[in-house]
Amino acid sequence: xxxxxxxxxxxxxxxxxxxxxxxxxxxxxxxxxxxxxxxxxxxxxxxxxxxxxxxxxxxxxxxxxxxxxxxxxxxxxxxxxxxxxxxxxxxxxxxxxxxxxxxxxxxxxxxxxxxxxxxxxxxxxxxxxxxxxxxxxxxxxxxxxxxxxxxxxxxxxxxxxxxxxxxxxxxxxxxxxxxxxxxxxxxxxxxxxxxxxxxxxxxxxxxxxxxxxxxxxxxxxxxxxxxxxxxxxxxxxxxxxxxxxxxxxxxxxxxxxxxxxxxxxxxxxxxxxxxxxxxxxxxxxxxxxxxxxxxxxxxxxxxxxxxxxxxxxxxxxxxxxxxxxxxxxxxxxxxxxxxxxxxxxxxxxxxxxxxxxxxxxxxxxxxxxxxxxxxxxxxxxxxxxxxxxxxxxxxxxxxxxxxxxxxxxxxxxxxxxxxxxxxxxxxxxxxxxxxxxxxxxxxxxxxxxxxxxxxxx
Amino acid sequence: xxxxxxxxxxxxxxxxxxxxxxxxxxxxxxxxxxxxxxxxxxxxxxxxxxxxxxxxxxxxxxxxxxxxxxxxxxxxxxxxxxxxxxxxxxxxxxxxxxxxxxxxxxxxxxxxxxxxxxxxxxxxxxxxxxxxxxxxxxxxxxxxxxxxxxxxxxxxxxxxxxxxxxxxxxxxxxxxxxxxxxxxxxxxxxxxxxxxxxxxxxxxxxxxxxxxxxxxxx
Numbered sequence: 025x026x027x028x029x030x031x032x033x034x035x036x037x038x039x040x041x042x043x044x045x046x047x048x049x050x051x052x053x054x055x056x057x058x059x060x061x062x063x064x065x066x067x068x069x070x071x072x073x074x075x076x077x078x079x080x081x082x083x084x085x086x087x088x089x090x091x092x093x094x095x096x097x098x099x100x101x102x103x104x105x106x107x108x109x110x111x112x113x114x115x116x117x118x119x120x121x122x123x124x125x126x127x128x129x130x131x132x133x134x135x136x137x138x139x140x141x142x143x144x145x146x147x148x149x150x151x152x153x154x155x156x157x158x159x160x161x162x163x164x165x166x167x168x169x170x171x172x173x174x175x176x177x178x179x180x181x182x183x184x185x186x187x188x189x190x191x192x193x194x195x196x197x198x199x200x201x202x203x204x205x206x207x208x209x210x211x212x213x214x215x216x217x218x219x220x221x222x223x224x225x226x227x228x229x230x231x232x233x234x235x236x237x238x239x240x241x242x243x244x245x246x247x248x249x250x251x252x253x254x255x256x257x258x259x260x261x262x263x264x265x266x267x268x269x270x271x272x273x274x275x276x277x278x279x280x281x282x283x284x285x286x287x288x289x290x291x292x293x294x295x296x297x298x299x300x301x302x303x304x305x306x307x308x309x310x311x312x313x314x315x316x317x318x319x320x321x322x323x324x325x326x327x328x329x330x331x332x333x334x335x336x337x338x339x340x341x342x343x344x345x346x347x348x349x350x351x352x353x354x355x356x357x358x359x360x361x362x363x364x365x366x367x368x369x370x371x372x373x374x375x376x377x378x379x380x381x382x383x384x385x386x387x388x389x390x391x392x393x394x395x396x397x398x399x400x401x402x403x404x405x406x407x408x409x410x411x412x413x414x415x416x417x418x419x420x421x422x423x424x425x426x427x428x429x430x431x432x433x434x435x436x437x438x439x440x441x442x443x444x445x446x447x448x449x450x451x452x453x454x455x456x457x458x459x460x461x462x463x464x465x466x467x468x469x470x471x472x473x474x475x476x477x478x479x480x481x
Numbered sequence: 482x483x484x485x486x487x488x489x490x491x492x493x494x495x496x497x498x499x500x501x502x503x504x505x506x507x508x509x510x511x512x513x514x515x516x517x518x519x520x521x522x523x524x525x526x527x528x529x530x531x532x533x534x535x536x537x538x539x540x541x542x543x544x545x546x547x548x549x550x551x552x553x554x555x556x557x558x559x560x561x562x563x564x565x566x567x568x569x570x571x572x573x574x575x576x577x578x579x580x581x582x583x584x585x586x587x588x589x590x591x592x593x594x595x596x597x598x599x600x601x602x603x604x605x606x607x608x609x610x611x612x613x614x615x616x617x618x619x620x621x622x623x624x625x626x627x628x629x630x631x632x633x634x635x636x637x638x639x640x641x642x643x644x645x646x647x648x649x650x651x652x653x654x655x656x657x658x659x660x661x662x663x664x665x666x667x668x669x670x671x672x673x674x675x676x677x678x679x680x681x682x683x684x685x686x687x688x689x690x691x692x693x694x695x696x697x698x699x
């Protein structure tokens with residue numbers, strides 16, 4: 025494995041070029057060429073294929089692509105390059121598991137194979153941002169009480185004492201500490217103080233605030249996980265690299281965060297599948313990460329549930345779970361908001377595409393593309409857990425048929441999805457319970473999908 | 482090749498993203514004495530319109546758009562000196578100054594918007610990522626921009642979009658520029674709250690909004 029000094033060394037010694045030349049002269053032509061060489065083809069009719077040889081072929085394409093292209097360092101305008109032998113050595117050495125959580129909440133976040141019936145790791149996302157500390161606390165506590173949840177995320181705190189937590193300012197740093205504090209109090213209230221938090225520190229956009237607020241006196245624990253992002257496509261800056269160096273030196277869990285954009289530089293589904301696979305290899309080679317949060321996303325609809333992205337998720341998940349020892353948390357973004365049938369269909373389709381494809385873990389799906397403030401409730405978390413369990417009982421071939429039927433239900437509305445309800449509109453804020461209408465809608469969709477053949481118990 | 486064939490070949494070179502063919506046919510246009518503006522309007526721009534339409538309908542993606550723009554620009558290297566010598570001018574719909582706000586290192590969304598604007602006839606000045614409010618305003622003044630397009634991909638950098646609008650007002654410059662905002666977590670609601678003139682959910686939407694604002698301006 026490479027440590028951050030090895031990576032930094034390549035960032036100062038690699039070939040120098042402008043970012044535009046990296047995009048246009050390195051990334052685009054090599055991706056096009058690798059797609060052609062390995063004959064990667066999008067199969068619109070089969071969003072969840074069952075072809076192990078094709079999955080292994082996609083993995084080889086991912087290795088070759090990363091070898092040819094490398095990763096661009098924005099800090100030095102140089103390309104960090106790796107030989108095929110180095111990449112394969114890293115893959116050989118990677119443990120394929122990590123150990124988040126403390127006390128009775130300690131667990132093993134490890135690998136799964138396609139068609140394996142073992143439950144995936146349930147990571148509970150809790151929405152992107154909340155407007156008040158009270159709502160944020162209610163929501164985290166509500167999610168943490170779901171027994172099956174193995175780990176949790178804390179949303180970003182948008183304001184502190186009425187001031188926006190603007191990146192790179194003291195407000196950001198202080199809001200970062202505050203958000204960790206609120207979150208940890210909420211999981212204690214749920215009776216699960218050791219529950220691992222795997223998205224630290226969402227309020228801290230800058231590395232300096234993330235590092236400063238991660239000091240142990242503010243409550244974070246090495247058994248939690250920190251997300252270290254990349255810039256699309258295949259770029260890193262010194263802030264993230266420094267953050268990784270700090271976290272590794274502190275013995276914390278590092279999560280590589282990657283999101284190839286279908287329709288962006290990756291082009292269509294074929295190229296995005298190659299980039300998606302290469303990104304998971306990159307998480308091991310460059311971030312030396314313990315786990316990865318990964319979400320190929322559609323550039324136009326900003327969600328992960330379109331037919332082409334569903335295919336990318338399934339094939340790159342199969343390629344990774346068969347060949348790359350990286351515990352990937354697959355992270356869905358739905359177009360529709362909470363308290364809508366469409367959200368439940370999209371979530372079902374997404375989980376049926378990744379869980380039977382061997383996803384080691386998944387995050388509960390983000391409603392409304394993750395942009396609605398207060399746009400998440402424990403009911404969505406509950407649906408994800410139920411669907412995740414059901415999906416683990418199915419093979420890829422069965423899932424393929426079900427996903428096609430689910431796509432028929434929501435695909436025509438992907439351009440104009442229903443916005444859904446905010447937490448305070450579909451929950452009683454005092455009792456922290458869902459309103460009756462939401463419970464009725466939930467049960468109605470659950471019965472409908474059970475009738476379709478999804479083994480929801 | 483006759484005039485019509487040259488124009489068709491220019492359009493085809495752009496659609497196929499074939500830089501060499503774009504150069505060759507631009508040279509052919511010069512050699513055959515075609516009006517360079519006609520070569521642009523009825524050849525290259527026609528090709529860009531096809532690529533733009535395919536992009537909007539989801540049939541093609543950013544790489545095709547970028548390669549088309551690259552081919553267009555390759556041909557322009559040959560046609561431009563002639564256009565300047567003839568004291569002709571290519572008409573532009575307007576000038577857009579694009580930037581990702583301070584503290585934000587993301588550029589892909591902004592780059593897509595830049596390319597789509599260019600292919601729709603806008604002059605684009607892209608000053609890059611992590612740009613302070615004053616840098617953005619000074620650049621907008623320097624380039625006599627009609628629009629300022631602000632990208633923000635994180636909730637913690639969105640307040641800088643608001644800061645640009647407030648600072649424009651403080652400096653008495655608010656009426657000089659249309660301000661468009663966009664980026665992953667940005668919504669119409671946020672755009673309304675901070676007093677932006679427009680918001681695009683996608684790059685294609687952003688172009689539509691920009692065109693409507695210009696129409697309003699008259």
